[in-house]
Amino acid sequence: MHTTQSLSENQGKNTAVQDAIADFFAHFHIGSLLNRSGIRKVRGARPLDIITVLFSLPFQRTTQYWGIVRNQYLGFRKDAVYDVQKRSNFNWRTLLLSLAGAIIRVLDPLTSADREKVLILDDSPMERPRSKAVELLANVYDHCTKKYIRGFRLLCLTWSDGVSTAPIDFALLSSHDKKNRYQEASTAVDKRSCGYRRRTEAQTKSTELLESMVKRALRAGIHASYILLDSWFGFPSIITKLSAHRPVICMLKRMKNVYYTWRGEKINLASLYRRVKKRRGKARILASVLVTIAPDQMVKIVFVRDRRKKDWLALLSTDIDLADTEVVRIYGKRWDIEVFFKMSKQYLQLETGVQIRNFDGLIAHTTITLMRYLFLSYRQRCDSDDRTLGELFQARCDELRDITLLEALHRMLTLVADALRRTELASEQFIHNLIDEIMGSIIQKMNLLPESKSYPIAAK
Numbered sequence: 522m523h524t525t526q527s528l529s530e531n532q533g534k535n536t537a538v539q540d541a542i543a544d545f546f547a548h549f550h551i552g553s554l555l556n557r558s559g560i561r562k563v564r565g566a567r568p569l570d571i572i573t574v575l576f577s578l579p580f581q582r583t584t585q586y587w588g589i590v591r592n593q594y595l596g597f598r599k600d601a602v603y604d605v606q607k608r609s610n611f612n613w614r615t616l617l618l619s620l621a622g623a624i625i626r627v628l629d630p631l632t633s634a635d636r637e638k639v640l641i642l643d644d645s646p647m648e649r650p651r652s653k654a655v656e657l658l659a660n661v662y663d664h665c666t667k668k669y670i671r672g673f674r675l676l677c678l679t680w681s682d683g684v685s686t687a688p689i690d691f692a693l694l695s696s697h698d699k700k701n702r703y704q705e706a707s708t709a710v711d712k713r714s715c716g717y718r719r720r721t722e723a724q725t726k727s728t729e730l731l732e733s734m735v736k737r738a739l740r741a742g743i744h745a746s747y748i749l750l751d752s753w754f755g756f757p758s759i760i761t762k763l764s765a766h767r768p769v770i771c772m773l774k775r776m777k778n779v780y781y782t783w784r785g786e787k788i789n790l791a792s793l794y795r796r797v798k799k800r801r802g803k804a805r806i807l808a809s810v811l812v813t814i815a816p817d818q819m820v821k822i823v824f825v826r827d828r829r830k831k832d833w834l835a836l837l838s839t840d841i842d843l844a845d846t847e848v849v850r851i852y853g854k855r856w857d858i859e860v861f862f863k864m865s866k867q868y869l870q871l872e873t874g875v876q877i878r879n880f881d882g883l884i885a886h887t888t889i890t891l892m893r894y895l896f897l898s899y900r901q902r903c904d905s906d907d908r909t910l911g912e913l914f915q916a917r918c919d920e921l922r923d924i925t926l927l928e929a930l931h932r933m934l935t936l937v938a939d940a941l942r943r944t945e946l947a948s949e950q951f952i953h954n955l956i957d958e959i960m961g962s963i964i965q966k967m968n969l970l971p972e973s974k975s976y977p978i979a980a981k
Contacts, residue, residue, distance in 0.1 A: 566601045576896075586876065606882040629682070637683075639680070639854050642750055673694060807826055938952050
């Protein structure tokens, strides 16, 4: 009995999830976005049907192998799926950017104009420890463990308003050093295709891709006030390039060979901290100073207390008019991309969902994973933000604004008077005097009317 009930509950949950996914695909016209991205039917099943199934896999707690390869109840076979994933002329970047832009245009008006929207750039390792023959597989450096791992690095650009996070663009990076690559790129790929450009991009240094990713997002009409970077990208040359598009806020590393011009002298970050005047006491912000990182490029460096290590951290802002506390507060939004990486790996099968060897297949899988995160961000905002109710919410707000506090109290006490009348235990005069006394006392305490003024309740 318990097993039957559990199965029924699971079926109900799966149906609800499938309905939510179908609504998401219909609302944002995923079929049209696929067509505009050049992802069209070649043979077999429609790409929309295939991508819908691939999209749903983690929500059904299954993988591509068990959900598609070993599934005999689908309307298509595994070859049709692999055919869609391995196409080098399918523009997956356009698909992701178009969908992210559409969702951001829904989320953006829900956020106050005073709240900053930011673009966040960061990378994270994608491990493939058991793989050997995956195209462009390489030894890549993991900044967290400070070790080399077998796999790729996922360089990602996300948008955040502090409430919702939307992945916009990504680059799946191998190693630019041929010695670190286990496999080379396929030579059979057309050089005019999107797949060839992706393979060239994978062998490029990540620092050379940052500006192009930001420019694509801005051209797509995605609005942001700041660009946030981790300390791995906190080099003056990178900051100068990106600040031409939006103000940059980033963490700085204590590098001996990176210099900042202060009072006509070039010094590194550690020396600068020793020489600036610190604030007394246990202030969270220790000091701030204006320095130059390039000709006519003045920036602000804010030194913050690191309470975990009893040390200090340094934040850089190209907006020198921004208050020190605001620099710290806005940079705190960079944590959203860390949540995104964690969620994508642990729940959305970013690393474990597919065992394909083709590089185009990895790009397709990563794109679909990021689309899943967009779906979750959209649903989370719909479920927690009443403003997504649109006109219904506006009508409800207008109704609430039309009812003042006194009118609301008057309506409530009128209901009390009606209840007393139905009991037939109190006279009409008693009810009238009781309500009149209550309203009069409330009005008097609120200093809205003179003491002698009454607020009568009409007889039924």
